[in-house]
Amino acid sequence: MPAPIPTPSGSHWKGGVDQYSEVVDAALWYAEVITAARVASTAHTEAEATVRLAEAEAIDAHNADWEAHINAPTETGTCMGFTAGHKEDGPVDLDASARAAAFAKMGFEHARAEVIRTEVYAVKARREAEAAEANLLTVAADLTPVDRPVEPAASATQPPQPTPVLPVETEVDEEAA
Secondary structure, rough: OOOOOOOOOOOOOOOOOOHHHHHHHHHHHHHHHHHHHHHHHHHHHHHHHHHHHHHHHHHHHHHHEEEEEEEOOOOOOOOEEOOOOOOOOOOHHHHHHHHHHHHHHHHHHHHHHHHHHHHHHHHHHHHHHHHHHHHHHHHOOOHHHHOOOOOOOOOOOOOOOOOOOOOOOOOOOOOOO
């Protein structure tokens, strides 16, 4: 089971009057749910790979069981007076073959259930990320120009620094002067 998806009620989200702290809180929430969504998505991708391998194993086991049943020695039969010969293959344990196929099928079904679970977690995490993104955008949209931070004012004890004046170069026509 993946880690729970964070909500804005956690320790990072203290709320408050300051809109910038609200933006920071919303951004932190967004970052956490995006991370959780990525973890859930990765788990789902890995589970899908596992189910594909388990499905291949189940197919192989089923085919081996089917082949064992086909190749199993049968009683010598007669057809129109002809007697079929005995197969020279060794004894086949049909019960063991059937058990192996059943266990492979169960392994596949367990892996398939995990894919379903991880898909649900990934969808929930994606929805939570969308909600966090919407919250972040709403908080950011509520900022007004007045709320923007102001550069610190110069200290009253220090006189303002004069702005240097750059010399202007002019070409003087010495012949005319």
